[in-house]
Amino acid sequence: MDDRLATILRRFRDFAEEFAHLPLYGALARRLAQDREAAALLLEAQPGQDRPVLWFAAVHDLVLRRPDLPAARWYASVVERDSVPVGDPWPDVRATALAHREELAGLIATRLTQTNEVNRSVYLAAGLVAATHDQHPGTDNAITLVELGASAGLLLGVDRYAIAVDRQGVQAVAGDPLSPVRCEGTDRSLVAVRLDELPRIAGRAGVDRNPIRLDDDAGLRWLTACLWPDVPGRVERFRAAVELMRREPPPVVQGDFVDGLEKAVAAALGPAASTSHLVVFSSWALTYADRARRSELADRLDALAREVPALSWLTAEPPGAIPGIPVPRGVREDAGGTVLGLRQWRDGVEQEGLALGTCHPHGEWIDLDEMPSG
Ligand SMILES: C[S@@+](CC[C@H](N)C(=O)[O-])C[C@H]1O[C@@H](n2cnc3c(N)ncnc32)[C@H](O)[C@@H]1O
Known part of the structure; x- marks a missing residue:
């Protein structure tokens, strides 16, 4: 054979x-x-x-x-x-x-398989709370969110969904509790993640080498086809998110996430540019670029950090994928899984990079043991 x-x-x-x-x-x-x-x-x-x-x-x-x-x-x-x-x-x-x-x-x-997994909003919400924990002066606790490898841009709607997180049988709901899109996860962290502190999103945009527009039926069908129909709720949540986000779709610019970074940032930044806390996020995307490219991205973010009062780089990628983010204790680099990492620059100066913890790759649970001090 x-x-x-x-x-x-x-x-x-x-x-x-x-x-x-x-x-x-x-x-x-x-x-x-x-x-x-x-x-x-x-x-x-x-x-x-x-x-x-x-x-x-x-x-x-x-x-x-x-x-x-x-x-x-x-x-x-x-x-x-x-x-x-x-x-x-x-x-x-x-x-x-x-x-x-x-x-x-x-x-x-x-074709290549491509996804946009809406339930990842659970770990994105937890990461945004961590990133804005210090309420840096001059940023009015609103953020501008830029996603690298945004696919159809559905995660950019994190605040428009009901993010229900269960902790020892008690449920907290962040985002919009009345939303037709419901994301669900369990918080296994040592200290409860305060999702009620989800920051306001003042501007949002993404970049993807193959962005799927929310009016492109064939493109959306392929994204649906890449979901597994026998996982309850997965396709239903995706379709509900598409319906909701169609009303006000965030721009997702076409391009490579290193070369297209500035364009995506410009698309997300509105008139509040000078006072906003810029959060650059990626989820299961940077891992597809080689190591040298990821380091180049880190250098570009370092330069960008000098132009805004606060910049956070939030990543949900496999262990060891992101330069400057340590592999969490007890996690093997080759074990797969999702590490929520955070690098922060305040007034242009970088703080220590943190592995906030680990998550289920589709946000079904989060287990964070490190919150930034501030
Ligand atoms: C697995 S999907 C994840 C999508 C989304 N972040 C999520 O978590 O649902 C990875 C995305 O990264 C995009 N991507 C991969 N390499 C890229 C690159 N070098 N530049 C821009 N986008 C890229 C792909 O087109 C795809 O949409």
Whole structure:
């Protein structure tokens, strides 16, 4: 057997083991690990992209477009979640995939998986509270938020969502408690995170090399297709956030996040430029750039910090990914996971970089043990 196909089958097997609890993708991965003909569609992928998630996204995109196909009834994103049948989805999904193999091969050959995970607002909210903890004089506790690798810009709406965080059975809600978008997480931190201190956002913008506009139906469908339909609430939350953010979409400029930084900052800064606390945020984005590029970004932020009273660089990335952010105690650098990191400049002078703690990659829990002093 072709070495590449053997690797693809092994990846499906690993996926099936890790996500055995998922009724759709767990079951499909188990069968794909033994089905050369169906799995071979991934041979069309661009170098380095032949991962199970791309196969799943291509088929998901197809059934979102064609709800009449046999596979569609297994997708909670197409039919009502309660209407998804119990049983083996593979015969329908296999038949649909092989009947549309040309179309799927075309998607697999040209697309990259891309997400915008709204529930990450949980760790973003916690990070914003930490970043503005010192209430630096001259910043009126309002921030200008810039996201690097913003995708469709949905995390820029963090204050427009209800961020419900449970701590030992007691729930606190930050943002807009009446919002149709509800993000949920558990606070496992030693000391409770005060989400009620979420700062006001005076300006916001993002940069992405492939921004998805909120009026681009095909682009949004692909982002939906990259979500896993059998994780309850994930697709529903994404769609609700798109609806809400469409009313007042923040600009997401097209470009590389190092070269496009200044443009994104200019798009976010309004008339309050001179008094605002600039918070530059990234979540599962900088990790895709190489180390030298991340250091270059750090140098650019250092220069930018001389132009504003306060600048914070908040990152939610794997351990060891961000220059100047230590790997938290007890976390192995190669262990994956999400570290919430904070670098701060006040009046142009940098303070010590902090690893605030660790989080679930989709914000299902936060565990912060370091808050900046101030
Ligand atoms: C995994 S997604 C995360 C999106 C969003 N930050 C979130 O947490 O939901 C990574 C995003 O980073 C963008 N990206 C990756 N490398 C980039 C680069 N060098 N410049 C700009 N955007 C980049 C991708 O296009 C993608 O939208």
